[in-house]
Amino acid sequence: MMNFAIVGCGFIAKKHATSIDNIEGAKLVAVCDKVPELMLPYVEQYGVKEYEDFETMLKIEDIDIVNICTPSGSHATLAELAAKYGKHVIVEKPIAMSSEQSTRIIQAARANDVKLAVVHPNRFRPVAIKLKAILEANLLGKISHALCIVNWNRGQEYYNQATWRGTKEFDGGVLMNQAIHNLDLLLWFLGKPSKVVSMEATRLREIEAEDVSTGIITFESGVLATVQASTTAYAKNFEESITIFGEKGTVKIGGTNALYFEYLDIEGINTEKLKEWKGIVKSDPWGTPGHEQIIKDMVQAIKENRSPAITGEDGLAVLNLVELFYESAKENRIITLA
Secondary structure: OEEEEEEOOOHHHHHHHHHHHHOOOEEEEEEEOOOHHHHHHHHHHHOOEEEOOHHHHHHHOOOOEEEEOOOHHHHHHHHHHHHHOOOEEEEEOOOOOOHHHHHHHHHHHHHOOOOEEEEOHHHHOHHHHHHHHHHHOOOOOOEEEEEEEEEOEOOHHHHOOOOOOOOOOOOOOHHHHOOHHHHHHHHHHHOOEEEEEEEEEOOOOOOOOOOEEEEEEEEOOOOEEEEEEEOEOOOOOOEEEEEEEEOOEEEEEEOOOOOEEEEEEEOOOOHHHHHHHHHHHHHOOOOOOHHHHHHHHHHHHHHHOOOOOOEHHHHHHHHHHHHHHHHHHHHOOOEEOO
């Protein structure tokens, strides 16, 4: 039995608790939050112990894995402390708010010989898994370019829920908080970037960070990808999609949450087979929730003494990409990676 603790009992913690409860050999034993009333639902539903002080919980409880669900700006301090106490760490996206913070987390995990996983659950969606398989089988041939779109709605009331939302220190804007999932998929699909250029603005939301961003990535392979993201769509989520254009085919995964094949045309694959692939995805678009798969994978990684499916280095890679977008927009220039 693997004992879990959750620190930060806001909205996303519910997904972690439900996932832990669904996994055989996993048990939620403790929660921690500075606001006592936020812990009460977990105490009542799961019979866990509650702590207002994180280090006290680490000292007292028999915990194997700590799930960090606090505002992003606090991830590094909490993850380092958990690793110091010999706890494996699952940290919500983004891994941290800077490359320096992310590197500290990775180094702390290595120094204390604990596993570190980052929550990028979109990789586990059936449509993403199938697109990854299409690319690995080289069915599209040489890739020309890609298009990544996230036009969502996050109204002012969303940002007003907490003082940290929309701040550069603890939350970030649309790139760091929403589109980071899609940037992670681009890296997973297309490899390492070599150049980045970006522009951003804060157009409609009263926040410190950006609510709209447009940029271009050049990958080491030569593939060009356009990224357009916003939280200003009226009056609900409009589109989340990734389209990849190759010499032998075009694939678009889309909808309001990038759950379906919206376009699928591949040389040498007959219409019936393509229809079958679409149908399989459409029949169960969410699949087993990504949070559950990440947490289950961590349990197995510990038992098998291997790296988790989504590592700290994966989290750092996409965090680096977001930073490059910010740097390019701030300095109004193309950023070339060493």
